[in-house]
Amino acid sequence: MSFTTALWQEFSAELPSAAEMAIVAIRLSVAIAVGGLLGFERAHVGKAAGVRTHMLVTLGAAIVVLVPHLIGMSSADISRIIQGTLTGIGFIGGGVILKMSEQHQIVGITTAASIWLTATLGIVAGTGRLGLAAVGAVLAFLILTLVGRLERDLIGNHLAGKAESAEKPPH
Secondary structure: OOHHHHHHHHHHOOOOOHHHHHHHHHHHHHHHHHHHHHHHHHHHOOOOOOHHHHHHHHHHHHHHHHHHHHOOOOHHHHHHHHHHHHHHHHHHHHHHOEEEOOOOEEEOHHHHHHHHHHHHHHHHHHOOOHHHHHHHHHHHHHHHHHHHHHHHHHHHHHHHHHHHHHHOOOO
């Protein structure tokens, strides 16, 4: 057997049928799309974890649940894989949270939460629940954009008013 024949057999032996391959491609594409949507919002507001990070997290999470499904693992085994994935993503999210001691602020919590949510959306897409993945992504996008603006307008102005009144001496 030639090297090229062996190489082809090694790579093609595990390929699913054309129909299964189409399903895999659709699920992975949806995972990438929903990750990209949330990553776009994070990048738009200047966060370090942007489009590529969120797309990679959703893609990875989708693959993590697709592979066990394709090789016929039990749902209990897949459940443990999902649990481990979400725990591991928590560590990545922890890495984007920074404590700025001089300003007494903690930043990055929303980005960490979006990374964790992005992983769950990847898992959802990987398991074939594409509608749920799309709805979840749209709701998350609305939370990040509209609720974020509302939060800045209402709470930010309120806090800014407190800071101004604290700086001014009483009459």
